[in-house]
Amino acid sequence: MAELIKTVDLKKYFKLSKTEYLHAVDGVNLSIEKGRTLGVVGESGCGKSTLGRTMIGLNNATSGEIWFEGEDLLKLSPSRRKAYRSKMQIIFQDPYSSLDPRMSVFQLIAEPLISNKVHKAKGELVDHVSYLMEKVGLDQRFINAYPHEMDGGRRQRVGIARALALNPEFIVCDEPVSALDVSIQAQIINLLMDMQEEMGLTYMFITHDLSVVRHMSDEIMVMYLGQCVEKAPAAELFRNPLHPYTKALLAAIPQPVIGEKMNKEIIRGEVSDPINPAPGCRFASRCKHCCPQCTQADVPLKKVENAHEVACVLYK
Ligand SMILES: Nc1ncnc2c1ncn2[C@@H]1O[C@H](COP(=O)(O)OP(=O)(O)OP(=O)(O)O)[C@@H](O)[C@H]1O
Ligand SMILES: [Mg+2]
Structure with a gap:
């Protein structure tokens, strides 16, 4: 691929x-x-x-x-x-701190669409937000809700809808x-x-x-x-x-x-x-296999099997 x-x-x-x-x-x-x-x-x-x-x-x-x-x-x-x-988008760990508490679900999901001028007409924007809510399994009744009115799972669905907005x-x-x-x-x-x-x-x-x-x-x-x-x-x-x-x-x-x-x-x-x-292996000070070679120079990643790579002097 x-x-x-x-x-x-x-x-x-x-x-x-x-x-x-x-x-x-x-x-x-x-x-x-x-x-x-x-x-x-x-x-x-x-x-x-x-x-x-x-x-x-x-x-x-x-x-x-x-x-x-x-x-x-x-x-x-x-x-x-x-x-x-x-x-390229990001979904964050804590949907509560990554969403602006003063914005409704509609405003939060519409924001990336508006700032990237995806739609000219308001109707198209509303349809797009509804489509994204459906995609992430968020019921339409939450469209005017604020982050604090939803549980963590629903808040994260809003975060995912925002990440998906721009395809x-x-x-x-x-x-x-x-x-x-x-x-x-x-x-x-x-x-x-x-x-x-x-x-x-x-x-x-x-x-x-x-x-x-x-x-x-x-x-x-x-x-x-x-x-x-x-x-x-x-x-x-x-x-x-x-x-x-x-x-x-x-x-x-x-x-x-x-x-x-x-x-x-x-x-x-x-x-x-x-x-x-x-220089050297950053794990050396905690490693029970540490030897002088580990701290002399950086240890590069080496292929040991097909798609398996490791950065350790134990593997030649
Ligand atoms: N803006 C910044 N200024 C200075 N140091 C930073 C900054 N952002 C991250 N760091 C430092 O960079 C290192 C890596 O931080 P990072 O947040 O990427 O780690 P992480 O693996 O994601 O940790 P966690 O699992 O806790 O989220 C840490 O030592 C952190 O203190
Ligand atoms: Mg982190």
Whole structure:
């Protein structure tokens, strides 16, 4: 299948002072085929949201390339780049804080249509908003409701309708169900999967929840402190995790067995500092396999099997 989006050595550093840079995204190479889902996992602060935001242009990249439909977006003039903005959208974690509480459902869903001058006549706009509400399973009786009058699941449906309004091709789903309770999570996940099938959407699905990411993704990328440490097809990653960090992450999934004490491998030690990090594997200080080679130079991602790549000196 054809590739829709690709990043090459993408970096996003936040400048904290004259000499201090926080390496939020530090040399990420990824590619997602049209109609497929890349899951992105990793602990809080590892740069998942920054990666997604940089890819769709909400953050300015520090360096690297972002290829979309055969164009390197970072080389385009601002006006040409703008034309791609509507093709790339984001669904946020917390639908309550991402929606303006003073706007009604109609105003919220109409906003992207109005600001992109999609319709000339008011009637067309009303029809389009109703169509989008139907698409995301939101009853028409909510058209004049405000965010605080709806539950979390319905608020997230409004967020999804806004993301869909301009017929995007690529959507970054940034923890879209983390703030919802379990039964509503399943409804929203099913909605996202149905929409993908119907409209051929391509997703980058960011989450802490490994069971959700396994269910949603074709391929999974594991991030640690701004870098990708492992990438593999979803089933392969769960069957055969290679990087010590991925292993620890998967081992940490709780599997309740009544009467049995949790005997899990826990990741010990502190996450190292993302500000001006030293060369070498960022996980080295917490890794029980750490050897001198790990801290001498950066450890690149290497292909070990078909589509399975890992950045670790244990694999030659
Ligand atoms: N605007 C900013 N200015 C400075 N630092 C930032 C900014 N945005 C993010 N960061 C830092 O970049 C790093 C990555 O943050 P990011 O929000 O991308 O992580 P995340 O993996 O999405 O975390 P979470 O799972 O908690 O959402 C963090 O150290 C964060 O503090
Ligand atoms: Mg985040």
